[in-house]
Amino acid sequence: MAKSLIITEKPSVAQEFARILGVSGRNDGYIENDSYVITWCVGHLVEMVYPEEYDEKYKKWKLEDLPFLPRNYKYNVIPNVSRQYDVVHKMLHRQDIERVYWAGDAGKEGQTIEENIRRFGGVREGMEELRVWIDSQTEEEILRGIREAKPMSEYDNLANSGIMRTIEDYAMGINFSRVMSVKYGKLLNDAAATQSYTAIAVGRVMTCVLGMVVIREREIRNFTETPFYRVAGRFSASEDSKQQIIEAEWKAVEGSRYFESPLLYKENGFKKQESAEKLITELTGKKAVAVSVEQGTSKKRAPLLFNLAELQAECSKRFKISPDETLQVAQDLYEKKLTTYPRTDARVLSTAVAKEIGRNLNRLKGYEPTRSYVEQILKGNSHYGIAKTQYTDDSKVTDHYAIIPTGQLTELGKLNELQRKVFDLVVRRFLSIFYPPAEYETVKLVVEIEKERFFASAKELKKPGFLDIVGRPKNEGENEEEKESPGLVLLAKQLKTGEELFVHGFELKEGKTNPPKRYTSGSMVLAMENAGQLIEEEELREQIKGSGIGTSATRAEIIKKLVRIGYLNLNKKNQILSPERLGEMIFEVVSMTVPALLNPKMTASWEKGLDGITRGTVIMEDYRRKLEDFIRKETVSMIEKNLTEQIAVRIHPFVGKGGRGLAAKKSLGVPCPICGGEMETTPFGYGCSNYKRDGSGCKFSIGTIAGRDLEEEEVKLLLTEGKTGVLQGFISKSRKRFSAALVLEKDGEGKVSVTFDFSGNEPEILEGLSCPACGGAMEITPFGYSCVKHHENPEECYFSIGKIAGKSLSVDDLTDLLTKGRTDVLKGFTAKNKKKFQAALVLETGEDGKKNVGFDFSRNEAEIVEGVQCPMCGGTIQKKSFGYGCANYEPGNPDTCRFAIGTLAEKDLTEAQVKQLLLEGRTETIRGFKSKTGKKFDACVALVTGEDGRKVLKFDFDHVEAKKVKDVVCPLCGGDIVQTPFGFGCANYSKDNPESCRFSIGKMSEKALNETQVKQLLTEGRTGTIRGFKSKAGKKFDARVALNKDETGKVTGLKFDFTDLEAPKLKDVVCPVCGGDIVKTPFGYGCANYSKDNPESCRFSVGQIAGVKLKEAQVKELLSQRKTGVIQGFVAKTGMKFDAPLKITGEGQIVFDFPEKPKPVETAVSCPRCKKPLMKSQWYYECECGFRVSHTVAKVPLPEEVIKELFETGKTRAKVTGFVSKAGNQFDTCLKYEDERISFDFDNPGESTPKENVSEKPFYEEAEQPTASDIVYSVQAESGSVMREGRMIPDDRTEESRNSAEQEKTVLEENSFTMYDDMSRFDSFAEEMAAEQARETEEQLAGSNFLDDFMP
DSSP: OOEEEEEESSHHHHHHHHHHHTOOOEETTEEEOSSEEEEEOOSOSEEEOOGGGTOGGGGSOOGGGOSOOOSSOOEEEOGGGHHHHHHHHHHTTOTTEEEEEEESOSSHHHHHHHHHHHHHHOOOTTOEEEEOOOSSOSHHHHHHHHHTOEEGGGGHHHHHHHHHHHHHHHHHHHHHHHHHHHHHHHHHHHHHTOSSOOOOOOOTTHHHHHHHHHHHHHHHHTOOOOEEEEEEEEEESSTTOGGGOEEEEEEOOTTSTTTTOTTBSSSSOBSSHHHHHHHHHHHTTOOEEEEEEEEEEEEEOOOOOBOHHHHHHHHHHHHOOOHHHHHHHHHHHHHTTSBOOSSOOOOSBOHHHHHTHHHHHHHGGGOGGGHHHHHHHHHHTTTTTGGGSTTBOGGGOSSOOOBOBOSOOTTGGGOOHHHHHHHHHHHHHHHHTTSOOEEEEEEEEEEEETTEEEEEEEEEEEEOTTHHHHOOOTTTTOOHHHHHOTTHHHHHHHOOTTOEEEEEEEEEEEEEOOOOOOOBHHHHHHHHHTTTOOOOOHHHHHHSOOOOSSOTTTHHHHHHHHHHTTSEEEOTTTOBEEEOHHHHHHHHHHHHHOGGGGOHHHHHHHHHHHHHHHHTSSOHHHHHHHHHHHHHHHHHHHHHOOOHHHHHHHHGGGOOTTOOSGGGOOEEEEEOTTTOOEEEEETTEEEETTBOTTSOBOOOEEOOBTTBOOOHHHHHHHHHHSBOOOEEEEEOTTSOEEEEEEEEEEOTTOOEEEEEEOTTOOOEEEEEEEOTTTOOEEEEETTEEEEHHHHHOTTTOOOEEOOBTTBOOOHHHHHHHHHHSBOOOEEEEEOTTSOEEEEEEEEEEOTTSOEEEEEEOTTOOOEEEEEEEOTTTOOEEEEOSSSEEETTOOTTOTTSOOOEEOOBTTBOOOHHHHHHHHHHSBOOOEEEEEOTTSOEEEEEEEEEEOTTSOEEEEEEOTTOOOOEEEEEEOTTTOOEEEEETTEEEETTOOTTOTTSOOOEEOOBTTBOOOHHHHHHHHHHSBOOOEEEEEOTTSOEEEEEEEEEEOTTSOEEEEEEEOTTOOOOEEEEEEOTTTOOEEEEETTEEEETTOOTTOTTSOOOEEOOBTTBOOOHHHHHHHHHHSBOSOEEEEEOTTSOEEEEOEEEOTTSOEEEOOOOOOOOEEEEEEOTTTOOEEEEOSSEEEOTTSOEEESEETTEEOOHHHHHHHHHHSBOSBOEEEEEOTTSOEEEEEEEEETTEEEEETTOOOBOOOOOOOOOOOGGGOOOOOOGGGGOOOOOOTTSEEEETTEEEEOOOOHHHHHHTTTOOOEEOSSSEEOOOOHHHHHHHHHHHHHHHHHHHHHHHHHHHHHTTTOO
16 A cells, blocks of 8 residues: 655654544654555755865865866765654655655745755655645644645745745855955954854844844944923913913924924924023913813724734733743744744734634633633624734635634643743733724813914823723823823813913923934844844834845844854843844945945845745745846955955954054054054053063053053053043943043153143032031042032141041942941051051041041951061061061060161161071071162171160172173183173172272263173174263263174274264055165164165155145155144245145155146025035035035935025925945935034925836846945045035044045044135145155255265
8 A cells, every 4th residue: 555655843743643634653753554555854964065075175265276166066964863864865765655745834934944855965856745734733624734735836935935035045155154254354353362263154134134133233432412492382271271281382383483494303392491481481471271171082902913923022022031932932822832833924824724723712711821812703703804804814814824722731831931822922912912902081281372383282081992802002091192191081071262371381202312222132033134224113104114134033133143153242131132242343344345235225135035935936046146147246356455454444343451563553643652663453452562482572561550441542652642521431340330530650761651640620428427427517628628618718626537547438438438437457558658558547636626637556357477586575467567576576665676677778688588587597688778879788787786685687799799791701711601780791790909900891971881781792893872871061872882803803892983873764554765774863864774875775765845844644654654644833935834645656756636626517506605606616515705515425425406496495305315324324314404503304204296107126136236335424524524424523534535435635633623614724835845845855865964964
């Protein structure tokens, strides 16, 4: 007897089929009886193989092997499921099986699983193939699915769509991930400080979702809060009816004197408080009339049923679980036969299901929480007409209808708490569609005062309808208007149109704009379903629903993967998504390489194309060809471009602590205060560029200070001015926040430190503390703490506290002192002898009755030095505030032991040195003692017995070990060279032996040689160039130091050597003419390859230009970028000062970079200042009266009619289209004109205008794609800045971005932003500057004479 084979997607589903069909013969991997063989998959059994399976060379990622787009993709069995695959494959080729029922999950993913098996292993010829398509796992549905199974060929389009999706994801991932990882992977891994190398992961949907989160986060970061002011009036029917006072809000409707006024913020508020106060003044005392009183009824229907996305969003909001967790619960409920198939996009029923819905309802009578509702539905037969409502629509059902309960409750008792909650949510949403709408009584009131109108509205729930089942939303029936007008419903019943109302006054209400909300995991799923648009209103969301991003089956996993690989962060408490640092870096790489991946509409168009394959409207091969053309073009483009430096600049702001490499460093353009090197950003903060990894070089750095990281501008100010302004956000060790300025200080030894300065702080009241003298409030002051009364009038109260023994008290310490009368033992006090000590502070009352602060040492616990004893009495040795002393000492008792060890020659002994002294009688050599004259010296410390028998300390110089200089010997006798108090000398020297070696190296011209220079001198005969010697006249000079020898070669001393001195080199730049090093010269800078004896040598030099001597940073910018920003202070021959950038020509000449000035043309637009016609110049609409405004905004040139409308009405009625944000996203918005400035008006919805025939074709029908340059967000404004959301901010684009954005010629000053605001004056400079440059060139050539003595 021929058998039928059934293949399910999971073993559990196979067992259910077997139970229903009565198949019980269990074998290894399948179940069989006389009629059926049932086997199963375990998810995917076959998958695409990695590129190395095609050729071993692909195992190593190389650019030359890309793009990788094979004609025939290879598949193989997944190793860990190969055993089950063998079972399935064997069954598909058995001779006794004549029919196979493919019963995988009814969807695109399930079809793909089956299609991969069919295409890889084949099916026996002649075997009939049928597809089982079911919506739930109930017995009747499974039997129906088998009975109505259709030929597998009817699902070919669905299979092709699934296979195409796999190819698309594979091809994009392999090519884009590999090329980005090879080119920029190390850069990102270094910047992100990953512990091991991580490849850049790119995906068609995944990268788009990442972009949505990053862009939203940046919108929040860049958001600027805008205040606005609303006016509300309080009214009643009469003066006595105060219990019925209602509140109505003013709006500037047509007829109002403020209608469409530029003073407005939207229609119901003002931008400035004065405007609102003026309106109140105008209306006070005027008559109020009720011009309209409307009463009515409104209805609200139950929402549509759940699809997976809506269920995930609702569960995220209610239960704070992720979409992935919701999907798992929904899958569990499906497998327990409690609900229908979860991976559906539909929110309605099919007609066939609607006709049989009574069966589901009857079964639900067994679910106790909603039993009464079910009985009421069945009793009223309200389910009979459901097929004719909005809840049934076959056109909106693709693979499956909405998620509903099956009514089969056998597994209900096995649910956990979360599963039960989700099931109850599905049941109540399902039952609500059979209940009537909720009904509200509504009231709308319009009050008029002097043609100004006030509006109030309210609604009151009369019939809850479906809300009885799903529950009433919070504050249902109490919206914002009702809360402000509680008596409106009652008042409306008494009022008639035209009646006068009593005015109880007006109120000014201040509000402020809010930033956009961050995505939650639930709202992200909804946004993905709507092609990147998050639409809060459910009904509107359903109306505009189109192609989404990803599928209902994959969206949760995509979010989960982004979190798993560290691109996104998911807060499990509130389910908020935010980008990680690495995710923001990936976003920057993609935005500069394949920006199309970040466009939700582009991603949705790909999804639409795949749906077209399913429907048969798109041919799979055509789609594949277009796809591979796109991948090939983008891959080749990435290979050819090198964007390392640009990407490093873009990702620099996201480099955290531990970051390294190119992206972690950024020059600040300010010198190091110690060595003059360039300061740059580092992984921990800021440091000198002359620092070396081996620990040598300059070590100056600025890291986190008191829990606060400094901004770049703050560091620049600190290093250039020596002090910052008052900065907020520092955190003390007691976790108290405080504010202070930072000061850069340098001590006598040249050591640089950063300290706090509180002198600029504004006084700050300390809550909960009162003055112990007068009871007044206490406040923080620049010097410490003070009673407020003392601060205002010192004669009124005397109490204040500043530093105590060099220590500033924390807020915690002060709190203890004032509330408890004493503090704990505090460390860090400094005695007059500079000794550190610790003590408690106590609040005492003096003889004069005044409160003062004193020390309390009684609580100090002495710390014992273990293993030693007092050499005089045998007592223990303790640590003391001054050093160390005997424990038997008693203050005031002269007979007790007085042995002590304090500071010796400004140096404190360590505990180890004290132990050695007491145990051995002498320490080892201790370096760094300081004499009374300030000279440093080394010595041993010895314990000796004095004439009076007491133990005393003294310096022992006889046993001092001189510090040897390694690897060199004395040039006179061959002895060791050691450090001495005056410098370096021969170890064979003896003070008592005049015949001993006298070789020594001391200070020369006020400069001491360091150890490295001494070693070079003694090994090579002379040092390298040493800078900073000082002549007797005080002039600084550079020289080498050499050994001076007589005719026999004997060393007789030292001498200066001025031959072949090395000119100081400029780092990281080369000569633009010959590529040689650039060195400092007496007149400026020049090429190191210059030679006075060789006329063919390089003559490139940079001297004084038009009266300005360039700074080193400007020269480096000129040589590295071949141009500078605007440099100030040039002086023309006429004596007029001017500012301009410099550039280097192709021939290596330095010239002024004046912009070309196109000839202005007259327009039909009148100047808003003087009414004369405006001229249109290169960048502006401008007038001779001085008025000007940019004519290009965010890449959109504004035509004259738009400018004219802005000047006449203050805003555009319709939206202007095509603006481009910095992230590359196009947007449409209205514009507004105020304060002689054009800005975006996002609050103006704009009038709807007939749209042109805009193409919305999917990507495979459009050839042109956005490029990296489309990411630039630039608004040309009068100040050379960018205007975003009505704010002016600096234009921080890279040079490349700036050039690509229509070759704008905006330049930056060092700290402010200027444009060529007076173009005409450059005309007068042009000829003069040409002559000036020729003269300077001649002077520089003449200056080459100076080079003769200084250049090699």
